[in-house]
Amino acid sequence: MANSCSHWWHCPFYFAMSVILAFVAITTNLHEETTNISTPSIRRGLSLNASKALRAHGFNVMATLLQISPELFLSSPESTIFAIQDSSISNLSGHLPPLAIKQLLQYHISPSKLPIQELLKKPQGSCLSTLVPNKNIEITKNAGDKLVIEINNVLVSHPDMFLEGPFSVHGVLGPFSSLGLHDHIDQEWNFIDSPTCENFNQSHVLNSTNEMKNFVHWQRIIQFLSTNGFVPFAIGLQSVLDGILQDYADLSSVTIFAPPYFTIIALPTPLLDRVVRLHVLPQRFAYTDLASLPEKSSLRTLLSDETLEITRTNSSQLLVVDGVQITGAEIFSSKEVMIHGISRALGMKKISGASR
Known part of the structure; x- marks a missing residue:
């Protein structure tokens, strides 16, 4: 050979x-x-x-x-x-x-x-x-x-x-x-x-x-997340993507808050779907766009009954989303997509309580 x-x-x-x-x-x-x-x-x-x-x-x-x-x-x-x-x-x-x-x-x-x-x-x-x-x-x-x-x-x-x-x-x-x-x-x-x-x-x-009829190139997002330290979140997003595509067929832009640790991929699919959608906004926000919002502004998510609140830390004026700090601003940026890295997953207590 x-x-x-x-x-x-x-x-x-x-x-x-x-x-x-x-x-x-x-x-x-x-x-x-x-x-x-x-x-x-x-x-x-x-x-x-x-x-x-x-x-x-x-x-x-x-x-x-x-x-x-x-x-x-x-x-x-x-x-x-x-x-x-x-x-x-x-x-x-x-x-x-x-x-x-x-x-x-x-x-x-x-x-x-x-x-x-x-x-x-x-x-x-x-x-x-x-x-x-x-x-x-x-x-x-x-x-x-x-x-x-x-x-x-x-x-x-x-x-x-x-x-x-x-x-x-x-x-x-x-x-x-x-x-x-x-x-x-x-x-x-x-x-x-x-x-x-x-x-x-x-x-x-x-x-x-059908995937490409959406302006948002989801597979490229998942590929980026998989190769840049966000593998668990990428797996979670891939698992619930069909439902997102069905509910948001005309979505033209998104902002994603990506956590490096996402240990809930073994959760039941309905709960996983809610958690993933909480991390996705149906609108593109650069870091400067978020910073220009008034304190405690609400951000609409792909989870229709839940919003996120944007605040600032007292000491350094760093942006915080629902109590979780943005640790990597604009780690991925395109005309349709903005991804920010965050320190941990959002809203686990909020989502878990709502699903009971």
């Missing part, structure tokens, strides 16, 4: 990636064990077949990464992977820290099945969503008569390397984002300069799945 570390200089890169991607695999499996027993085996089969196809075309690094963590590449009902050639991706460890490498890989995954014939139907200038929140890729060249297509000015060199079920894999000559920006990566690993798509949101709402 061939050694997956085909060249010795690839091994440190595989090791760094395996540590990070294993975390994604563990947190994803925690939820899957309670929801869909067949999903892991189906995904393993897809990842094995796709890895074989990648290796057959010389994409050994991406093939190995797909085997290390299929959960990253197959995290949505449909996926299209744009596999980077070995000559480009094996140098990433010398340019970017591991978490940024992971984000770059996510930027090469679109949560839709897009065989080459589907890509060729899209006009030049069309944008596709990726697994990185608010970071799109653009079809910059479409010579349909010659079957030539470029994304972010990078040639799709190996179209339809693998097609099976809801899964497509294409090979590309290089990464969709420059690797020379490592000196400008901020603390949230934001370094990808994606194209601006003026009509992207409108077409995305009209043409995508």
Whole structure:
């Protein structure tokens, strides 16, 4: 059997990636064990077949990464992977820290099945969503008569390397984002300069799945929470998400108060649903927006019969929500979503009493 570390200089890169991607695999499996027993085996089969196809075309690094963590590449009902050639991706460890490498890989995954014939139907200038929140890729060249297509000015060199079920894999000559920006990566690993798509949101709402008809990209929120120290809350949110989508089909923005410790995931679903909804506001509030509110202002939540009260500490004027301090302001921010970190879960006594 061939050694997956085909060249010795690839091994440190595989090791760094395996540590990070294993975390994604563990947190994803925690939820899957309670929801869909067949999903892991189906995904393993897809990842094995796709890895074989990648290796057959010389994409050994991406093939190995797909085997290390299929959960990253197959995290949505449909996926299209744009596999980077070995000559480009094996140098990433010398340019970017591991978490940024992971984000770059996510930027090469679109949560839709897009065989080459589907890509060729899209006009030049069309944008596709990726697994990185608010970071799109653009079809910059479409010579349909010659079957030539470029994304972010990078040639799709190996179209339809693998097609099976809801899964497509294409090979590309290089990464969709420059690797020379490592000196400008901020603390949230934001370094990808994606194209601006003026009509992207409108077409995305009209043409995508039921989840994407909502302006709020819940799976991206859950993915962020899972990889940034809020795993229990992410699991709780995922568990009750169907009910939220049913009750708030037209929700266009949210604020989430995310606690690092959320030890009530074993509670009955109705109680868990109430607790999670108490942490979500149906409106986007930046930290400055909250700070500008009058003392003891009420904040409406997704729990229709409960509100939260915003106050300030006497000593430092730090913001407090229902007696719980905001410890991480704006840990995630987009046009539709704002996430603030808080020191502990909200309203357990309030919720427990109301549910009796």
